[in-house]
Amino acid sequence: MKQYDYIIVGSGIAGLYTALLAKKQGSVLIITKGSIDDCNTKYAQGGIAAAIGKNDSPETHFKDTLAAGDGLCNTEAVRILVNEASARIADLVNFGVPFDTVDGEISLTLEAAHSTPRILHAGGDATGEHMEVTLSGQARSSKIQVLEDCLATEILVEKGVVKGVKALDCRTGSIEEFNCCYLILATGGAGQLYKFSTNSDVATGDGVALAFNAGAEIADMEFFQFHPTTLCLPGVTPFLISEAVRGEGGVLRNVDGHRFMPDYTPEADLAPRDVVARSILYEAKRTGSDRVFLDVTHLPPHVITTRFPHIYRFCLDHGLDIIKGLIPVAPAAHYMMGGIKTNSWGETNITGLFAVGETACTGVHGANRLASNSLVEAVVFGKRIIARTTKEAEASSNDQGEEIRYSLSQRRVPKTVPPPSRSALQQLLWDKVGIIRHKEGLTEAADVLAAWQKSLPQPTDRPSYELNNMVITGRLVTEAALLREESRGAHFRSDFPQSLPQWQHHIILAK
Numbered sequence: 001m002k003q004y005d006y007i008i009v010g011s012g013i014a015g016l017y018t019a020l021l022a023k024k025q026g027s028v029l030i031i032t033k034g035s036i037d038d039c040n041t042k043y044a045q046g047g048i049a050a051a052i053g054k055n056d057s058p059e060t061h062f063k064d065t066l067a068a069g070d071g072l073c074n075t076e077a078v079r080i081l082v083n084e085a086s087a088r089i090a091d092l093v094n095f096g097v098p099f100d101t102v103d104g105e106i107s108l109t110l111e112a113a114h115s116t117p118r119i120l121h122a123g124g125d126a127t128g129e130h131m132e133v134t135l136s137g138q139a140r141s142s143k144i145q146v147l148e149d150c151l152a153t154e155i156l157v158e159k160g161v162v163k164g165v166k167a168l169d170c171r172t173g174s175i176e177e178f179n180c181c182y183l184i185l186a187t188g189g190a191g192q193l194y195k196f197s198t199n200s201d202v203a204t205g206d207g208v209a210l211a212f213n214a215g216a217e218i219a220d221m222e223f224f225q226f227h228p229t230t231l232c233l234p235g236v237t238p239f240l241i242s243e244a245v246r247g248e249g250g251v252l253r254n255v256d257g258h259r260f261m262p263d264y265t266p267e268a269d270l271a272p273r274d275v276v277a278r279s280i281l282y283e284a285k286r287t288g289s290d291r292v293f294l295d296v297t298h299l300p301p302h303v304i305t306t307r308f309p310h311i312y313r314f315c316l317d318h319g320l321d322i323i324k325g326l327i328p329v330a331p332a333a334h335y336m337m338g339g340i341k342t343n344s345w346g347e348t349n350i351t352g353l354f355a356v357g358e359t360a361c362t363g364v365h366g367a368n369r370l371a372s373n374s375l376v377e378a379v380v381f382g383k384r385i386i387a388r389t390t391k392e393a394e395a396s397s398n399d400q401g402e403e404i405r406y407s408l409s410q411r412r413v414p415k416t417v418p419p420p421s422r423s424a425l426q427q428l429l430w431d432k433v434g435i436i437r438h439k440e441g442l443t444e445a446a447d448v449l450a451a452w453q454k455s456l457p458q459p460t461d462r463p464s465y466e467l468n469n470m471v472i473t474g475r476l477v478t479e480a481a482l483l484r485e486e487s488r489g490a491h492f493r494s495d496f497p498q499s500l501p502q503w504q505h506h507i508i509l510a511k
């Protein structure tokens with residue numbers, strides 16, 4: 001059996017950046033279930049947040065992050081994020097990420113709920129692609145061992161300590177075991193749980209399901225961010241129209257051409273994502289339409305083509321010239337705020353098991369993520385994981401503030417139900433566990449998911465392992481959403497529309 005110092009599962013920004021640091025400390029293996037650049041990272045458009053502007057400060061970034069997080073951010077983790085962001089940006093520059101500049105200075109843009117321009121970008125709206133290509137190029141040239149088409153299926157734990165991981169070779173169907181001192185899950189999010197999603201096909205919540213099965217604590221799963229504006233054209237999978245488009249002056253209009261966001265909130269088009277997403281649903285329903293429109297026709301054409309070349313080109317390729325015409329948009333599932341609970345060094349409650357990036361819940365995002373805080377979270381906490389494993393850092397508590405622990409509820413399920421399909425699961429979560437939730441729908445979804453979990457056959461290949469993981473992760477989202485009888489951040493219950501002080505705590509699910 002092969003033994004490594006570090007095994008890293010996933011090759012998005014979190015996995016690659018952490019691997020590049022880890023290789024200076026010992027042997028490293030990256031396992032990734034598709035090709036190296038199959039991930040959400042490469043789709044990131046808007047950019048990466050850091051308080052590097054002349055009129056900005058970590059303190060302002062701290063306050064903006066806390067405001068978006070709606071009372072549930074872990075303030076220690078946010079403090080770390082905002083203070084360490086600029087040093088990690090310097091690392092990315094050193095690795096070769098080509099951030100856009102104006103007159104030799106890094107160019108910064110504004111995004112919703114940031115009080116000042118602090119978003120660095122690359123290639124206009126192709127930030128994630130530049131990061132992924134740069135970091136994967138570095139990983140390849142540094143000769144880090146990368147196993148592509150290799151899907152982690154089980155975390156090996158003995159007496160509370162990680163020993164390694166089992167993985168499926170997706171090409172041959174064989175299972176192999178790999179041993180390590182430190183296992184770092186960087187498996188990304190779970191947007192594929194939903195029928196409409198901005199996420200890549202790989203975002204099936206595998207890390208959360210694997211960690212849960214191994215006994216790790218899972219936090220804040222009820223908080224799933226829906227992006228308000230994805231291109232809504234028949235036969236086209238949702239394509240993100242970045243928040244930065246509204247940051248640059250784009251406005252939302254209803255089917256009658258009326259600019260409606262000021263009717264809902266004084267922050268208008270730059271309100272937090274959950275507010276904009278719900279306002280879109282209400283406005284579409286009110287006007288009897290299934291969509292609204294984003295208008296950038298008043299912006300100078302060169303702003304559109306230079307700031308958003310990727311969006312401009314994508315729309316043009318689908319017959320829509322956004323310089324002249326309105327962009328039909330609708331919300332879609334976008335980002336998992338919850339995940340595998342970690343302390344401020346990326347450690348889980350299982351010795352030797354770490355989590356980083358979207359699969360981790362460091363507590364930075366609380367109940368709602370501030371735009372562009374996820375790429376920076378991945379690098380800030382990736383660096384801290386390596387510091388912890390090299391004993392540069394002392395152990396710290398895993399406490400993220402007030403928490404209540406639950407296990408998945410026992411549900412009475414029929415003895416035999418047919419196993420689900422991926423699309424049936426996505427439809428169920430979209431209909432019952434989506435942007436607007438209520439007890440009846442959540443209970444129905446929880447019952448169906450529990451029944452599906454019992455009916456699933458032993459997985460044998462990538463699709464069947466992913467479906468198993470989606471059922472488990474879907475159950476965690478649904479059960480947490482059912483437990484939280486209030487509305488906060490991205491979690492909105494029509495039967496409990498207010499935030500309630502007694503709910504200002506985290507929901508932790510564990511076996």
Ligand SMILES: Cc1cc2nc3c(=O)[nH]c(=O)nc-3n(C[C@H](O)[C@H](O)[C@H](O)COP(=O)(O)OP(=O)(O)OC[C@H]3O[C@@H](n4cnc5c(N)ncnc54)[C@H](O)[C@@H]3O)c2cc1C
Pocket residue numbers: 009010011012013014015031032033034036037038039040041042043044045046047048049127128150151152153186187188189198199200202203206207240334335356357358359371372373374375376378
């Ligand atoms: C369209 C879009 C736009 C976005 N824009 C921004 C933005 O502008 N700014 C920002 O900060 N954030 C943005 N985000 C969010 C951000 O891109 C992600 O949160 C971030 O890239 C996640 O990085 P990651 O490394 O954690 O996961 P990913 O980049 O998704 O990588 C996960 C990796 O894990 C692998 N994997 C998963 N399961 C397994 C398994 N079982 N075995 C082996 N490998 C596995 C995958 O194949 C993949 O390589 C955006 C997201 C999307 C979808």
